[in-house]
Amino acid sequence: MVDTKRVCCQPERGLVLRDVTLTAGSTCVLRDASLTVPLSGMTLLSGRNGAGKSTLLRAMLGLVPLQGGEILTHGLPPAQARQHIGYMPQSVTDAALLLPAVSHVRAAVDGLRWGLPLRLRPRREEADRLLALTGASAFAHRPLGLLSGGERQRVGLAQALAGNPDLLLLDEPLAALDHAGQEQTVRLLGDLTARLGIGIVLTSHETEALAGVVTRVMQLADGGLHVRV
Amino acid sequence: MFEFDFMRHAFVGAAVVSVLAGTVGWFLMLRRQAFAAHALSHIGFSGAAGAVWLGFPPLSGMVVFSLMAGFVIGAEREGERGVPAQRDSTIGLVLAASLGLGAWFLHMSNRGSSLATTLLFGDVLGIDLRTLEALCGVAVLCLGLLAFLGRRLLFASLAPEVARARGVPARLVSVVFMAVAALACAACAEVAGALLAFSLMIGPAATALKLGLGPLAGIALSVGLALGLSWGGLMLSWVTDAPVPFWIGLGAALSYALADLWRRFRSL
Numbered sequence: 072m073v074d075t076k077r078v079c080c081q082p083e084r085g086l087v088l089r090d091v092t093l094t095a096g097s098t099c100v101l102r103d104a105s106l107t108v109p110l111s112g113m114t115l116l117s118g119r120n121g122a123g124k125s126t127l128l129r130a131m132l133g134l135v136p137l138q139g140g141e142i143l144t145h146g147l148p149p150a151q152a153r154q155h156i157g158y159m160p161q162s163v164t165d166a167a168l169l170l171p172a173v174s175h176v177r178a179a180v181d182g183l184r185w186g187l188p189l190r191l192r193p194r195r196e197e198a199d200r201l202l203a204l205t206g207a208s209a210f211a212h213r214p215l216g217l218l219s220g221g222e223r224q225r226v227g228l229a230q231a232l233a234g235n236p237d238l239l240l241l242d243e244p245l246a247a248l249d250h251a252g253q254e255q256t257v258r259l260l261g262d263l264t265a266r267l268g269i270g271i272v273l274t275s276h277e278t279e280a281l282a283g284v285v286t287r288v289m290q291l292a293d294g295g296l297h298v299r300v
Numbered sequence: 301m302f303e304f305d306f307m308r309h310a311f312v313g314a315a316v317v318s319v320l321a322g323t324v325g326w327f328l329m330l331r332r333q334a335f336a337a338h339a340l341s342h343i344g345f346s347g348a349a350g351a352v353w354l355g356f357p358p359l360s361g362m363v364v365f366s367l368m369a370g371f372v373i374g375a376e377r378e379g380e381r382g383v384p385a386q387r388d389s390t391i392g393l394v395l396a397a398s399l400g401l402g403a404w405f406l407h408m409s410n411r412g413s414s415l416a417t418t419l420l421f422g423d424v425l426g427i428d429l430r431t432l433e434a435l436c437g438v439a440v441l442c443l444g445l446l447a448f449l450g451r452r453l454l455f456a457s458l459a460p461e462v463a464r465a466r467g468v469p470a471r472l473v474s475v476v477f478m479a480v481a482a483l484a485c486a487a488c489a490e491v492a493g494a495l496l497a498f499s500l501m502i503g504p505a506a507t508a509l510k511l512g513l514g515p516l517a518g519i520a521l522s523v524g525l526a527l528g529l530s531w532g533g534l535m536l537s538w539v540t541d542a543p544v545p546f547w548i549g550l551g552a553a554l555s556y557a558l559a560d561l562w563r564r565f566r567s568l
Contacts, residue, residue, distance in 0.1 A: 132465045150467070158465035166458050167330050167509070174514040175458050182455025182463055187447050214512045230462055240465075 084145055085109040086131070086272075088296065091140035095126040102294035103140070110144070110238055110270040112286030113260060117278065122291045124274040125161060128240045132158055145237060157231035157269075159224075161242040168216025172226045175215060176201055179233035201229040204267075206259060221252035228259070239263070241273040245280055253280040260284070301538050306425050313427040313435055314530035317487050318500065320439045322523030323446060324484040325501035327477065329509050331457045334502050335388055336373055336478070339395040340485035341497035343369040346402025348489070353409035359434055359490055366482035369394050374478030375471070424490075424534065424544050431490065438487045442480045453477055454515060493545050500526050503552020510559040525555055 086108050093101040100123030108114075118124050129135045131142055133149030144152035167175070176198040181188060188194060202211045207225040210218055215226065224244055231239055244260070245253045261284050263269055272289075275281060290297045301307045328337050347365020348358035376390050427435075446453070456463040456470045464470045488497035504525035508518040533547035 129465075134461075134464055153465055153467055156465070158462055160461040160465075166332070166460070169509050169512045170330075170458070170518075171512060171514055178451070178454045178458045178515075179462060179466075181451050182468060183466060184451050185448055187450060230459055234466065 084111070087143040087146075089141050089143075091130075091142055092138040093123065093126065093130055093135075094138055095123045095135075098123055099294050100126050100291065101296065104295050105140075106296050106298070108287070108289065108298050110272060112270065113264055113281075113284055114270070114272045115278070115281055115285040115288045116272055116274045116291065117276075117288055118274075118291030120276075124291055125242050127291065127296075128158070128242055128272070128274065131240060132156060154234070155237045157234065157236035157239045159227045159231040159239070159241045159244060161246065169214050171212045172207065172215050172218060172222075173198055173202060173211040175226060176211075176229045176233065179230040183234070197233075198229075201232050202226070204232060204263070205229045219252075220247045221255060224248070224252075224256055225259070228263075232263075236269065238270045238272065241271060243274050243276075245273075245275050245277040250280075253277055257281060257284055301535075306427070307534075307538075309427045309429065309432055310424045310534055311531060313432055313490070314424060314534060315527060316432075316435050316439045317490070318526035318530045319523050320442055320484045321488050321500040322504050322526035323443065323519055324481050325505035325526070326508060326515075326519045326522045327446070327453060327457065328481055328501060329505040330454075331477075333481070334498070334506075336391050336481065337485060337498040337501045339373075339391045340366050340369060340482050341489045342395055343398040344482075344486045344489045344497070346398040346405060347486075349402045349405035349409065353405045357431070357434075359431060359486065362486035362489055363438070363483060365398060366486040367479055369398060370478040370480075370482030371475060374475035423493075427490070435487055435490060438483050442483050442487075445476060445480050449473060449476055449480075499545070499549045499552040500530060503548075503556060504529065507552075507555045507559040510556060510563060512563070529555070 086106070088101070088104050088106045091101045091104045092099075098121060116124050116127065126135055130137060131144050131149060132153045142149060145155060147155070177194055180197045180201070181194050199208070199211070202208050202225075205225040205228045207222065207229055210222050215223065218226065228239075228241075228244075231241070241260075244256055248256060257280055260271055260273070264271055273281075287298055287300045290299070302311075325337065328334065344362035344366040347361035347363070349361070350365065351358050351361025354361075372394055373391055452463070452468050452473050455466075456468050456473050460470060485497055485501065488500050504522040505518075507525055508522040511518075511521070513521060529548050529551040530544075532551060533544040536542065536547045537544045
């Protein structure tokens with residue numbers, strides 16, 4: 072569930088870039104870019120291969136440093152904003168493939184806490200809820216390594232939803248899926264934005280599969296970010 | 301066999317080390333750091349050789365050397381996907397440097413072959429009360445740190461990028477865990493010797509992971525198997541006169557092979 076109290080109290084919804092310079096290796100992703108864009112609904116972050124889409128997502132989370140300027144998400148700098156953001160990287164996970172999928176989600180549910188849990192049931196129930204939300208309950212107890220690409224994406228989404236985020240950043244969620252898998256994932260993402268009111272920013276080259284679903288497109292090109300609705 | 305003090309000490313020492321090895325080993329295998337477990341126990345050998353040369357107990361040298369190596373390995377800068385890109389190279393070079401030092405320590409201590417044999421193959425029947433107390437201290441410290449770190453360590457091990465994105469201090473967690481692993485390796489080497497210390501860490505944990513068990517059940521099985529291997533090794537050694545590490549190593553490989561067979565049988 073979305074924490075509405077938290078949402079209401081935040082001053083500035085959306086993504087704000089102020090004179091941002093960001094590089095990835097020798098590629099200049101953004102050069103003195105300034106922009107304010109809402110992040111409600113589904114936002115497609117597009118750009119050619121190597122343009123720096125993943126780097127920009129990671130910069131929003133504070134995982135890569137900016138060379139200048141600042142990024143605010145929902146009015147907060149990355150270190151604070153990431154408490155309200157769920158993230159699914161491009162390769163969902165290739166660690167511990169023999170562990171059941173549900174263990175991966177349980178680890179994400181209380182992975183920010185120190186010490187031993189006093190009660191295990193709340194964590195189990197929350198993990199089950201997230202897996203149900205992403206349609207992954209049926210294969211939750213199978214080893215992650217035996218799941219298909221689409222099934223793993225659902226487990227990854229359940230992980231990203233841990234902590235009840237307001238915003239999901241999804242890096243290429245449609246990559247390596249066949250046409251049917253892409254359709255299912257797009258339907259699921261649309262369902263999440265509609266039911267939970269969560270904003271989604273995703274990178275993808277599959278613009279056809281997303282047609283009619285995305286609220287806006289942010290195009291990363293020539294050191295700038297261009298928005299079209 | 302329990303009428304002798306040295307046997308009672310051996311069983312208690314093996315139990316303490318098994319609980320530690322089963323738990324730490326499970327996390328090491330989960331994080332694909334089997335090579336680190338192998339290297340840390342060998343690095344401990346060099347430390348022990350140095351300690352003997354300087355007139356200190358071997359366990360103290362093992363702990364100091366393993367701990368230093370653990371910090372170096374754990375502090376390596378992470379790559380883009382949250383896993384150090386050069387991890388194996390770093391471990392290999394730290395291992396090479398410390399083994400070189402170990403050879404020099406042995407040369408200087410002038411007790412080369414007999415000392416090396418003891419350190420490499422362990423002397424579980426030679427554990428005295430003082431060593432037992434030290435082992436208990438190391439185990440309590442390691443398990444306490446693991447309990448404190450556990451949930452963040454598990455998250456950072458299963459989904460390193462997602463954990464970092466949510467604010468888990470993955471590098472700090474990694475450094476502290478490697479320090480714990482280093483201490484555990486030193487403790488294991490006291491029982492199984494530097495050459496086979498990692499068999500107690502790797503065998504039971506790999507078997508538990510192979511069976512696809514979740515964290516709690518996996519760690520419980522890993523500890524149980526480690527206990528079975530070390531106590532079984534002691535008993536078989538008593539009966540057959542073959543060294544304890546021989547039975548531990550053989551048992552570790554056998555348990556993994558059985559788990560593999562069972563998994564194949566289930567998937568038919």
